[in-house]
Amino acid sequence: MRPNSLFGAVVATAATALLCPAVPPAAARSASADDTACTATAGPYQRQLEKHLGRPVADCRAVRSFQTAHDRPHADGRAGLGTYRTVLVVEATPDPNAAGHCPVESTRVTCVDMDRQRLWVQKGKGVVFGPAPIRTGRDAQETRPGWHSIYWRNRDQVSTTYDNAPMPYAQFFDGGQALHGHPGDLYDGGGSAGCVNLTVDDASALWDLLAVDDRVYIWGVKPGTAD
Incomplete structure (x- = not known):
C-alpha cells in the first residue's frame, strides 16, 4: 500500500470510530440496566408481593424483577393491582x-x-x-x-x-x-x-x-x- 493510502485508511478508521462508537458487550449493558435506580413507593399490594417473594421487605428492584419476569407492561417496581393479579395467576398455575x-x-x-x-x-x-x-x-x-x-x-x-x-x-x-x-x-x-x-x-x-x-x-x- 502506498504511504498516502495508508494515511487515508487510518483517517477513515478514526472517522468511523467517531461516527459509530463501539457497542458495549451484552453483559455490560445488562449489568447497567439492572443497576438502574428504582424509586417507586410501596404499592397497595406490597405485603402480598413480599409474601409471594418470601422476603420480609420487597424493595423496588425485587418487585420490578418480578414484573419483568412476568411481562407486566409497566415494570416500575410498584406493587399495584396488575402486579398483584399476576401473583394470583402464578400461584394458581x-x-x-x-x-x-x-x-x-x-x-x-x-x-x-x-x-x-x-x-x-x-x-x-x-x-x-x-x-x-x-x-x-x-x-x-x-x-x-x-x-x-x-x-x-x-x-x-x-x-x-x-x-x-x-x-x-x-x-x-x-x-x-x-x-x-x-x-x-x-x-x-x-x-x-x-x-x-x-x-x-x-x-x-x-x-x-x-x-x-x-x-x-x-x-x-x-x-x-x-x-
Missing part, C-alpha cells in the same frame, strides 16, 4: 381448580373465576390453557355467572355500543358478553362492560383453542362490585 369451583367435564370447559380474576380451560381434570389474568364486568355491568356456550365468534370484532372499541378475538357466550382481547393494560379501569377481557396474546391463544358450542362456566364476584 400448578392447580387452578384446587378449590373445585369449576365443574369437571369430559369436554372442554372454560373456567372463569371472578373472585380471583383469572381464567383457564380444562378437559377432565387436565388444564389445557392458562391460568391467565382477566378483567370482568364493573359494578352494575357485571359479567353474568353460570353455564354458557360460545355461540358466535369474530376475530376482528368492534363494539357497536362503545364507540367502535376493538374487541379482538371475540367469542360471544351470553348476549353481548364475550371473551376477547383488550389492547393495552387489563387494569387501566375499574372493569369491563360485562365482557371477560384478556390480554390480546391470551385472547389469540384462546381463539385457536375454542370453537362454537364450547362451554363456559363463570362464578364468583369481581372484587369491588356488589354481590
Whole structure:
C-alpha cells in the first residue's frame, strides 16, 4: 500500500470510530440496566408481593424483577393491582381448580373465576390453557355467572355500543358478553362492560383453542362490585 493510502485508511478508521462508537458487550449493558435506580413507593399490594417473594421487605428492584419476569407492561417496581393479579395467576398455575369451583367435564370447559380474576380451560381434570389474568364486568355491568356456550365468534370484532372499541378475538357466550382481547393494560379501569377481557396474546391463544358450542362456566364476584 502506498504511504498516502495508508494515511487515508487510518483517517477513515478514526472517522468511523467517531461516527459509530463501539457497542458495549451484552453483559455490560445488562449489568447497567439492572443497576438502574428504582424509586417507586410501596404499592397497595406490597405485603402480598413480599409474601409471594418470601422476603420480609420487597424493595423496588425485587418487585420490578418480578414484573419483568412476568411481562407486566409497566415494570416500575410498584406493587399495584396488575402486579398483584399476576401473583394470583402464578400461584394458581400448578392447580387452578384446587378449590373445585369449576365443574369437571369430559369436554372442554372454560373456567372463569371472578373472585380471583383469572381464567383457564380444562378437559377432565387436565388444564389445557392458562391460568391467565382477566378483567370482568364493573359494578352494575357485571359479567353474568353460570353455564354458557360460545355461540358466535369474530376475530376482528368492534363494539357497536362503545364507540367502535376493538374487541379482538371475540367469542360471544351470553348476549353481548364475550371473551376477547383488550389492547393495552387489563387494569387501566375499574372493569369491563360485562365482557371477560384478556390480554390480546391470551385472547389469540384462546381463539385457536375454542370453537362454537364450547362451554363456559363463570362464578364468583369481581372484587369491588356488589354481590
